[in-house]
Structure formats: structure tokens, C-alpha cells
Amino acid sequence: MKPLTKIVTHPSNISKEYLLRTVISKTTNTKEELLKILNQKPEFIVKGEIFYLQSNPDAMALLMKTLQTQYVLVKNIQETQIYRRIDPKN
Known part of the structure; x- marks a missing residue:
């Protein structure tokens, strides 16, 4: 599949x-x-320890809010x- 962005290595x-x-x-x-x-x-988001966002509280807050409002923890x-989008068609 095509990467979501150029820097996802x-x-x-x-x-x-x-x-x-x-x-970019x-x-x-x-x-x-x-x-x-x-x-x-994305239909799924896999989240481990995200220490690299600790120095950017705005980005961390965006990710956490998105996970809380648009995704459900499945595993x-x-x-x-592992989070799955609540309604992957939207």
C-alpha cells in the first residue's frame, strides 16, 4: 500500500x-x-509508547483526542x- 506520508519510515x-x-x-x-x-x-491506529511526542503537547493532545472520539480500543x-475507527466509511 502507499504510505500515508513520505516520512513514515x-x-x-x-x-x-x-x-x-x-x-515536506x-x-x-x-x-x-x-x-x-x-x-x-486510517481504519486502524497502532499506538505504543509515544515518547517522541512528549515535546509537542499540541500534537499529543490532537492524537489523544482523535483516539478518544473517533476510535475504539480493540486489542x-x-x-x-490497537484502535479501530468507529465508522471507517466516514
Whole structure:
């Protein structure tokens, strides 16, 4: 499948704004790029420890709010949670 974004080789890349500005555009930031990904409404989100967003509270809040309002936890495997979009058609 086509990657959701150019930088998904590792999830922590989204927090590296110097990388985003090189690959995407000079004005992009972590929250904007995360919003682009979430706006694609992926059917599943797999979330482990997201230490790399701790330095960006706005992006962390966006992810957590999206998971709470648009996704349901379907499986918890050790420290990893698998969420499924409540209505994947919308």
C-alpha cells in the first residue's frame, strides 16, 4: 500500500521538525503533519509508547483526542494498543 506520508519510515520521524521541513516544506510542523495523517481517516491506529511526542503537547493532545472520539480500543498487547475507527466509511 502507499504510505500515508513520505516520512513514515519510523513513527518518531513525525516529531523531527527539521526532517519535516526538509522533506515536506519549510513551514510544516509536527501537528500539521499529524493532522494530515489523521484526516486520511486510517481504519486502524497502532499506538505504543509515544515518547517522541512528549515535546509537542499540541500534537499529543490532537492524537489523544482523535483516539478518544473517533476510535475504539480493540486489542491491548502488552504496551501496545490497537484502535479501530468507529465508522471507517466516514
